[in-house]
Each structure stands twice: as C-alpha cells, then as structure tokens.
Amino acid sequence: MSSTFSSTSSSDPTSPRGHALTLVRIALPLALSQLSEMAMGVTDTVLLGGLGVTELAIGGLSSTFFFTTMVTFQAILGGAGVLLSHGRGAQEYGHTSHDGRSVMSATLMLAIAVFIPCALLLAFSKTIFGAIGEPAEVVTHGSRFIDILLLSLLPDLAVIGVLRVALPALGAETLLLWIMPAMAICNGLTNAALIHGWAGLPAMGLYGSATATTLTGWVVSFGLFGLCLTHERIRTVLKPAPVQWAVVKELLKLGGPMMMGAAAEILMFQITSLRAGELGTHSLAAHQVALNVSSLLFMVCLAIGQATNVRVAYWRGAGRMEQSRRAAMTGTSIVLMWSLATSSLLLIWPEKILPLYFSNRAPDPETTALVVILLRTAGLYQIVDGLQCVFSGAxxxxxxxxTPMLIAVASYGLIGLVFGGWLAFHQHVGVEGLWIGMALALAVTSVAFGIRLVRVMRRPVAIS
Structure with a gap:
C-alpha cells in the first residue's frame, strides 16, 4: 500500500488527556468551518427577516428543503471517512488496508453518481410543494428560489462534500479553516448586496439571497480544491487511480445505511418544516428561527461526533480496541458538557435571541410567543441530540x-413524524406538537444508540 496517510503525533495519545486533546484538535477546525457554513444560513435568515415574515418563511423553507436534500444524498459518502481513518491506523501499526488514492477515486465517482437523483428530486420542488398543500406564494417563489440554488449542486456534492469527508480522516481538517470562514463573509456581503442592491448591484430581494449562495458555492469549491493542491499529502491522495469495485462495494456497504439513517433524521426535520408551513406563516417563521438557532448550536456536537468517528475508526484499524472505547467515551463527555451549556442558554434566555432575527421589523405577538416556546423546546432536546450524534459517529x-439505520428509521418515522403530526393536527397542539414529537424521537434514538454502542464495543476486531 502506498504511503498516503498521515501520522498523528502526540506525547501520549492513549492517555485520557491525549484522547481529549486529539478529539478537540480534530473537532475544533470542523466546528469552526461548520459554524461558518451555518453562519451563512443565519445571515440569510436575518437579512430576509428584514424584508418581512413572508420572505423569511419562504426563503427559510426553500433553503432548508434544498440543503437537507443535498446533505441526505451526501451522507452516502460517509463510508470514505471510515475507510480512510481505518487505513491510517492500520498503516501506522503495521497492518494492511485500502489505499487512500483508490478510496478517493471511488468516492468521487460515487459523488457524481448521486448528483443525478438529487438534482432530479430538487427540480420537482414546485410539484412537491403543491402536492403537500403549501400556500401559493410558497409554491411559486420557493420553487424559483430552489431552481437558482440548483446551479451550485454539483460542486457542493463532488468537491465540498468529498473533501469535507476526506480531510478530517486524512488528518488535514485544518485546511477547512483557510476557506470556510471566508465563505461565510463572502456569502453575507453578497447576500446583502444582491438583496438590497448595494454597490450598484440590482436589488433582487428574495432571489438575491439564492443567487448569492449559488455564487458562494462555486467560489468556495474552487478555493478549497486549489488549497488542497498546495498540500503535498492531500495532493498525492487526490491523484486519480483506477476505480476498484471492491472499494466501491465497501463504500456502499457503509454509506448506503448511513444515507438511509441520515435521511430518516433529516426528513423528520424537513417534513416538520413543511408541516409548519401548513399551519400558517406565523408558525413557519417561528419554526425557521428556532430550527436555525438549534442547528447552529448543534454544529459543535456534529464536529465532535465526526472527530469521534475518525478516532474510533483509526484505533480499530490499529487493532487497539481499548483505545477505540476510550475515544468514544471521551467524545461523549465533551458533547455532554457542551449540550448542557447550550440547553441552559435556550431554556433561560430565549427572549434574548429573538431580536437577532427581527432587527429591522419586530414580529407580531403571535410569532414572538411561538418562537420563545420552540426555543425552550429545542433547549430540552439539545442534550439527547448531542448524545445521539456522538454515539452515531462512534x-x-x-x-x-x-442497525443504527433501522433504529433511526423507526424512531424518527414513528415518533418524530407520526406522533408529532398527531399532536399538531389531531390534538390541535399546533407547531409545538411537531417539536414535541422531534424531541421524543431524538431521546429514544439516543438511548437506543447508546445501548447498541456498548454491545458493539465489546466485540473483538479482526486484524490483517
């Protein structure tokens, strides 16, 4: 096997402190890059909120539908991170594994393959919005918003998507810090300029936000790929290699269930957003604000979950199962501390967050009350949401x-959607009922994932 993997240096990476420092070193760049990306959504929401509740609701719903659909298909690439991390551990401890170039070539082919069904699904957004009973203005303007975003789907999947999976697994996650914060700044300035017509640009209103996000996606794709070419180790792995069907099968074996599990969770949130739209623009606007805030805070948990995934796979490749277990426990401890802090914030001071989203025009009392209720509900599920993320990563x-896929499909489908929908529409609880269903689904998933992880960690691992 060619030496395409990096080595991890640490004075004692197997000590509790060593595990914590390694996880933080991996998670911090990931969290900052993901927060930068989430800042794009926050900026878009704030700027659209300045246009009014209707524009905020349409833009938020359309963006959510586009990006959650894309992320669902992108999840199939997750197997690449496991194979690359496993390969690093195997190489550094004298074992054999897949070559990095073969994994990267197969992953790129897979990304291009999933682009086609993803683009087709998004292209029918107008039909989908109409079929589920969205208001006419959402159907018309929301579908046009998505059509503009579609122009950046290919680089989002085949460049940014592939590299965001590969770089942490290859120990080069810090490269994301060079480009992702700049992306957030570029997106914010371009959004403001095209929405309001600054610097001599046309004032495009709602569609200016979609145009700015599309342009940013292309710029970031070229910038991140170019940055990777300056990094010798990553440049070596990126060299094309013949696609090995054995590697493709491994990617599909891991990535297929990952995509289905991710789809179950993402669709729960996405369908809930669509259902919130059925309850009116007040409910939809409140839902979008609360979802935006909770998603922003969740990015840290997601980064720690990804770091845990990298380290667990690394130690399994090395044949050191006791260290794999310690990495999982350390990741759980870090997530728990963060989740407790963010949960307290949302439960105690939800009113402090509201002005950030409606700086130019105060919302009506109904929307204000709904936002406060949903933020407090989000505070309740921050802990279980963080735990299920790190358990899933491990x-x-x-x-x-x-098995995690089956757990996710059952929990998010039956509890999150069926029970939540029953509360909202049959018991007339409204949008709060939808959020209660999501919170219970995340709690059940967290417990089931935790039990499964304990059992899996007890199994021996074969070393070649």
Missing part, C-alpha cells in the same frame, strides 16, 4: 451501519 467508526 458506531460508524466501528463499521456498524445497518
């Missing part, structure tokens, strides 16, 4: 994908 690092 399970993926162990190569366990099918």
């Amino acid at each position: 399970l993926r690092g162990c190569g366990d994908a099918i």
Whole structure:
C-alpha cells in the first residue's frame, strides 16, 4: 500500500488527556468551518427577516428543503471517512488496508453518481410543494428560489462534500479553516448586496439571497480544491487511480445505511418544516428561527461526533480496541458538557435571541410567543441530540451501519413524524406538537444508540 496517510503525533495519545486533546484538535477546525457554513444560513435568515415574515418563511423553507436534500444524498459518502481513518491506523501499526488514492477515486465517482437523483428530486420542488398543500406564494417563489440554488449542486456534492469527508480522516481538517470562514463573509456581503442592491448591484430581494449562495458555492469549491493542491499529502491522495469495485462495494456497504439513517433524521426535520408551513406563516417563521438557532448550536456536537468517528475508526484499524472505547467515551463527555451549556442558554434566555432575527421589523405577538416556546423546546432536546450524534459517529467508526439505520428509521418515522403530526393536527397542539414529537424521537434514538454502542464495543476486531 502506498504511503498516503498521515501520522498523528502526540506525547501520549492513549492517555485520557491525549484522547481529549486529539478529539478537540480534530473537532475544533470542523466546528469552526461548520459554524461558518451555518453562519451563512443565519445571515440569510436575518437579512430576509428584514424584508418581512413572508420572505423569511419562504426563503427559510426553500433553503432548508434544498440543503437537507443535498446533505441526505451526501451522507452516502460517509463510508470514505471510515475507510480512510481505518487505513491510517492500520498503516501506522503495521497492518494492511485500502489505499487512500483508490478510496478517493471511488468516492468521487460515487459523488457524481448521486448528483443525478438529487438534482432530479430538487427540480420537482414546485410539484412537491403543491402536492403537500403549501400556500401559493410558497409554491411559486420557493420553487424559483430552489431552481437558482440548483446551479451550485454539483460542486457542493463532488468537491465540498468529498473533501469535507476526506480531510478530517486524512488528518488535514485544518485546511477547512483557510476557506470556510471566508465563505461565510463572502456569502453575507453578497447576500446583502444582491438583496438590497448595494454597490450598484440590482436589488433582487428574495432571489438575491439564492443567487448569492449559488455564487458562494462555486467560489468556495474552487478555493478549497486549489488549497488542497498546495498540500503535498492531500495532493498525492487526490491523484486519480483506477476505480476498484471492491472499494466501491465497501463504500456502499457503509454509506448506503448511513444515507438511509441520515435521511430518516433529516426528513423528520424537513417534513416538520413543511408541516409548519401548513399551519400558517406565523408558525413557519417561528419554526425557521428556532430550527436555525438549534442547528447552529448543534454544529459543535456534529464536529465532535465526526472527530469521534475518525478516532474510533483509526484505533480499530490499529487493532487497539481499548483505545477505540476510550475515544468514544471521551467524545461523549465533551458533547455532554457542551449540550448542557447550550440547553441552559435556550431554556433561560430565549427572549434574548429573538431580536437577532427581527432587527429591522419586530414580529407580531403571535410569532414572538411561538418562537420563545420552540426555543425552550429545542433547549430540552439539545442534550439527547448531542448524545445521539456522538454515539452515531462512534458506531460508524466501528463499521456498524445497518442497525443504527433501522433504529433511526423507526424512531424518527414513528415518533418524530407520526406522533408529532398527531399532536399538531389531531390534538390541535399546533407547531409545538411537531417539536414535541422531534424531541421524543431524538431521546429514544439516543438511548437506543447508546445501548447498541456498548454491545458493539465489546466485540473483538479482526486484524490483517
């Protein structure tokens, strides 16, 4: 096998402190890059909120539908991170594994393949919005908003998507810090300019936000790929290699269930957003603000979950199962501390967040009350949401994908959607009922993932 993986240096990476420092070193760049990306959504929401509640609701719903659909298909690439991390551990401890170039070539081919069904689904957004009973203005303007975003789908999937999976697994996650914060700044300035017509540009209103986000996606794709070419180790891995079907099968074996599990969770949030639209623009606007805030805070948990995935797979490749277990426990501890802090913030001071989203025009009392209720509900599920994320990352690092998929589909489908919908529409609880269903689904998933992780971690691992 060619030496395409990096080595991890630490005075004692197997000590509790060593595990914590390694996880933080991996998670911090990921969190900052993901927060930068989320800042784009926050900026878009704030700027659209200045146009009014209707524009905020349409733009938020359309963006959510586009990006959650894209992320669902992108999840199939997750197997690449496991194979690359496993390969690093195997190489550094004298074992054999897949070559990095073969994994990257197969991953790129897979990304291009999933682009086609993803683009087709998004192209029918107008039909989908109409079929589920969205208001006419949402159907018309929301579908046009998505059509503009579609122009950046290919680089989002095949460049940014692939590199965001590969760089942490290859120990080069810090490269994301060079480009992602700049992306957030570029997006914010371009959004403001095209929405309001600054610097001599046309005032495009709602569609200016979609145009700015599309332009930013292309700029970031070229910038990140160019940056990777300056990094010798990453440049070596990116060199084309013949696609090995054995590697493709491994990617599909891991990535297929990952995509289905991610789809179950993402669709729960996405369908809930669509249902919130059925309850009116007040409910939809409140839902978008609360979802935006909770998603922003969740990015840290997601980064720690990804770091845990990398380290668990690394130690399994090395044949050191006791260290794999310690990495999982350390990641759980870090997530728990962060989740407790953010949960307290949302439960105690939800009113402090509201002005950030409606700086130019105060919302009506109904929207204000709904936002406060939903933020407090989000505070309740911050802890279980963070735990299920790190448990999921550890399970993926162990190569366990099918059982977590089944758990996610059952929990998010039956509890999050069916029970939440029953509360909202049959018991007339409204948008609060939708959020209660999501919170219970995340709690059940967290417990089930935790039990599964304990069992999987007890199994021996074969070393070649």
